[in-house]
Amino acid sequence: MKLIYVAGKGGVGKSVTSAATAIWTASQGKDTLAFSMDPAHSLSDIFDVDIGSQPRAISDHLYAFEPDIAEEARGFFRRYKNIFTALFGLFEVEVKPEDFGNMPGVSELIFMDKLNDIFVEKKYEYVVIDSAPTAMVLPLLQLPSITTGFVTRMLGMRNKWIGVLNLLESGFGDSILKEIRTMRVKAETMRNALIDPETASITVVTIPEKAAVEESRRLIETVESHGVHVSSIVINHVIRECDCQFCQRKMASQTSYIQELQNNYADKRIAILPDYGAEVKGDGLMQVAQDLYEKGQISI
Ligand SMILES: Nc1ncnc2c1ncn2[C@@H]1O[C@H](COP(=O)(O)OP(=O)(O)OP(=O)(O)O)[C@@H](O)[C@H]1O
Ligand SMILES: [Mg+2]
Numbered sequence: 001m002k003l004i005y006v007a008g009k010g011g012v013g014k015s016v017t018s019a020a021t022a023i024w025t026a027s028q029g030k031d032t033l034a035f036s037m038d039p040a041h042s043l044s045d046i047f048d049v050d051i052g053s054q055p056r057a058i059s060d061h062l063y064a065f066e067p068d069i070a071e072e073a074r075g076f077f078r079r080y081k082n083i084f085t086a087l088f089g090l091f092e093v094e095v096k097p098e099d100f101g102n103m104p105g106v107s108e109l110i111f112m113d114k115l116n117d118i119f120v121e122k123k124y125e126y127v128v129i130d131s132a133p134t135a136m137v138l139p140l141l142q143l144p145s146i147t148t149g150f151v152t153r154m155l156g157m158r159n160k161w162i163g164v165l166n167l168l169e170s171g172f173g174d175s176i177l178k179e180i181r182t183m184r185v186k187a188e189t190m191r192n193a194l195i196d197p198e199t200a201s202i203t204v205v206t207i208p209e210k211a212a213v214e215e216s217r218r219l220i221e222t223v224e225s226h227g228v229h230v231s232s233i234v235i236n237h238v239i240r241e242c243d244c245q246f247c248q249r250k251m252a253s254q255t256s257y258i259q260e261l262q263n264n265y266a267d268k269r270i271a272i273l274p275d276y277g278a279e280v281k282g283d284g285l286m287q288v289a290q291d292l293y294e295k296g297q298i299s300i
Contacts, residue, residue, distance in 0.1 A: 001119065002298065003127050003193060006221075008205035009215045010133030013236035013273070017205050018279045020288035021047045025300060026062035030125040033118065034064040037111045038132040039101075041066035048282035052108070055118075063124065063249040067114050073101030076110045079264040080183060107132075117192060126300070150157035194228050201231040203298070208235055208257035217264070232269040232298040233261060240274045271297035 006018040015038070020033035026217055033055055036043045043066055044051045047060050053068035077084060077097035088095050101107055118127060194200045202223060206216040220230045235258055239251050262270055271292050292298055 001122050001124060001127065003129060003200040004202060005131065005202045006205060007131050007202060007219060009212050012207050012212055013204050015042045015130050016044050016288060017203065017234050018128045020285045020292060021284050022062060022128040023071060024293045025126040026060065026288035029061060031061050032063065032126040033124040034128050034130065035115065035118065036066040036130045038130060039069045039107050041274045043130060046281045049255060067111065069101040069107055069110065070098050072110045072114060073097055076113055080179045082172060083179045086176055112190055113186060116190050119190065142257060146160045197229050202228060203228050203232045205234045205236055207237045208254035213257050213261060230268060232271065233265055233291065234271045234273055235261060236273045237275040238272050269298040
């Protein structure tokens with residue numbers, strides 16, 4: 001199984017790139033899952049089909065999945081019930097499982113857990129991950145060290161505190177440790193998958209404008225400092241030849257950012273996608289897939 005993680009700034013074309021990538025691998029006869037990790041899902045709109053909160057076949061070899069964050073939050077809460085009871089109890093906060101998914105950083109944890117389920121199930125040849133505008137990949141990478149630290153501390157305090165927690169409710173402390181270990185194993189599995197270039201590749205989507213290029217630079221720097229290689233960059237919304245003054249000016253500025261990206265990332269595959277002049281969805285995705293993969297600008 002190969003994971004293709006599509007990241008980038010808000011609105012640059014991540015979902016379109018993810019959907020086109022999934023359509024491409026499926027068209028090559030590879031069972032592919034397009035997995036939305038953005039709580040504000042947009043794959044249904046882009047594929048122009050209802051997807052729903054369970055993986056669903058939408059065409060030959062192509063499946064799509066937009067997990068329902070509230071539903072997944074309840075399942076996640078149940079899975080790690082003892083950890084959350086202890087944590088929320090410690091801070092004296094009352095949290096309803098259905099509100100839990102909206103807490104900062106929690107959706108990343110939930111999606112990581114879900115992605116791990118899909119990863120160990122090994123049902124698909126490719127899983128294309130459409131991410132949220134922020135660099136959600138980071139919490140995924142940092143999670144093992146956070147949980148490892150947590151576990152180490154818990155184990156260090158084991159004799160003192162686990163015993164006390166066990167006294168509060170028989171087996172409570174041990175259940176917490178068990179849940180933390182499960183969480184850690186899952187986080188480590190995903191981290192190991194993401195840092196293995198044979199298993200995972202990251203595609204950064206950007207547009208040829210200052211803010212987007214800057215954000216891509218930061219994203220690539222941070223991700224790579226965690227040992228994850230960014231293999232490809234897609235420069236989207238590039239204006240095609242046009243004689244009007246507006247387009248001429250825009251093309252001149254776009255060209256300088258494209259050159260900057262090409263100079264800075266000579267080690268990566270860089271694809272240029274035109275602005276298609278209208279929103280891209282449904283049947284239009286195959287054109288994007290061909291522009292990216294059939295023309296060999298980037299490869300899987
Ligand atoms: N090359 C293109 N030409 C024309 N329209 C495009 C192109 N790429 C994307 N779009 C349109 O731009 C809008 C945003 O694209 P998309 O949803 O893929 O971005 P995103 O990065 O996933 O956004 P978000 O950060 O909100 O998830 C969509 O309406 C899409 O159809
Ligand atoms: Mg999107």
